[in-house]
Amino acid sequence: MNRWERKWRIAVVVVLVVWFSTAAWLTQAYAQALAPAPAPASSLPASELINPEDLVKVLEASTGEKPLMLQVGSHVLFAQAHIPGSEYVGPVTSEVGLQQLRRHVDSLPRKKFIVLYCGCCPWNHCPNVKPADDALRAMGFTHVKVLYIATNFGADWVAKGYPVEKGE
Amino acid sequence: MRRVLVIGSALILGLAGFYVGVHQRSIGSAPQRNSPAPDFSLPDLNGRSLQLSSYRGKVVLLDFWATWCTPCQEEIPHLVELQNSYRGWGLEIIGVSMDDSADPVREFYQRFRMNYPVVMGNAEIGERYGGVLGLPIAFVIDRDGRIYKKHIGATDVSVLERDVKELLAR
Numbered sequence: 001m002n003r004w005e006r007k008w009r010i011a012v013v014v015v016l017v018v019w020f021s022t023a024a025w026l027t028q029a030y031a032q033a034l035a036p037a038p039a040p041a042s043s044l045p046a047s048e049l050i051n052p053e054d055l056v057k058v059l060e061a062s063t064g065e066k067p068l069m070l071q072v073g074s075h076v077l078f079a080q081a082h083i084p085g086s087e088y089v090g091p092v093t094s095e096v097g098l099q100q101l102r103r104h105v106d107s108l109p110r111k112k113f114i115v116l117y118c119g120c121c122p123w124n125h126c127p128n129v130k131p132a133d134d135a136l137r138a139m140g141f142t143h144v145k146v147l148y149i150a151t152n153f154g155a156d157w158v159a160k161g162y163p164v165e166k167g168e
Numbered sequence: 169m170r171r172v173l174v175i176g177s178a179l180i181l182g183l184a185g186f187y188v189g190v191h192q193r194s195i196g197s198a199p200q201r202n203s204p205a206p207d208f209s210l211p212d213l214n215g216r217s218l219q220l221s222s223y224r225g226k227v228v229l230l231d232f233w234a235t236w237c238t239p240c241q242e243e244i245p246h247l248v249e250l251q252n253s254y255r256g257w258g259l260e261i262i263g264v265s266m267d268d269s270a271d272p273v274r275e276f277y278q279r280f281r282m283n284y285p286v287v288m289g290n291a292e293i294g295e296r297y298g299g300v301l302g303l304p305i306a307f308v309i310d311r312d313g314r315i316y317k318k319h320i321g322a323t324d325v326s327v328l329e330r331d332v333k334e335l336l337a338r
Binding site for chain 1 (some may be wrong): 200233237238239266267268289290292294295299300301302303320321322
């Protein structure tokens with residue numbers, strides 16, 4: 001192989017490497033840009049919602065099944081204030097988050113009363129509750145309600161004097 | 169026997185009260201207008217510590233946000249623009265991310281070409297600012313480190329700009 005032939009081969013390899021790297025980067029960027037936005041909470045039917053005042057009544061009632069309450073928002077917000085007895089699951093906007101939610105409830109009977117809540121953002125912007133609700137229903141849970149938090153957890157729960165607890 | 173029952177009940181009630189007191193403490197009270205903005209020292213995205221009090225003499229827009237918060241995302245390009253327009257006059261925007269980890273924040277910072285520091289917030293700083301229990305929340309702080317305005321929820325940039333201009337003109 002003469003000198004020109006070697007240089008030519010090196011040039012081809014360099015071009016191929018650059019081409020493949022660019023293609024990989026573009027594929028990733030497009031995949032990110034085209035990823036579907038999480039379904040909005042506003043697409044949840046009213047029959048699947050529970051209002052804060054109604055949930056408080058359920059929690060305070062001396063009879064009836066108490067729900068398992070799962071917070072599917074940020075841990076920083078949960079640590080500041082959450083509904084007493086509720087459990088932290090975390091955001092479910094990614095597959096990792098959804099897996100976490102599935103693991104959390106996997107061993108429960110499918111008739112278990114579950115209340116999901118977030119309250120990180122105004123209702124029509126919440127990215128978490130709809131995917132969480134969809135995931136539980138897909139698993140066969142039949143008694144799931146989503147807490148309707150119009151503005152945020154601070155305004156619609158804490159400021160109204162409903163019971164709160166803080167910490168992990 | 170009756171006395172034992174009364175004392176026993178009182179003890180149980182006392183313990184229950186103590187438990188409730190410990191576990192259901194009230195959320196931090198919100199700092200009022202003209203009160204000093206609670207100081208903090210928090211790590212930025214490079215792990216360096218950022219102290220709010222070192223910004224004394226500047227007008228500070230303290231923006232509590234998170235990458236997963238859609239209204240926050242919509243505000244960021246406007247804040248970048250605001251920082252560009254008024255940095256020379258003494259405006260410093262500080263983002264306090266309430267994300268659970270810094271990784272998505274770093275990626276977001278690059279993607280949105282953010283031009284102001286972002287620190288990682290925590291529950292303690294949220295409580296000191298009156299409970300950051302919904303996002304976004306912005307505090308406009310004057311050159312003396314006092315709270316001038318608090319804006320809850322998505323706020324039109326023209327409102328923030330008006331506050332900033334008022335303080336910069338002082």
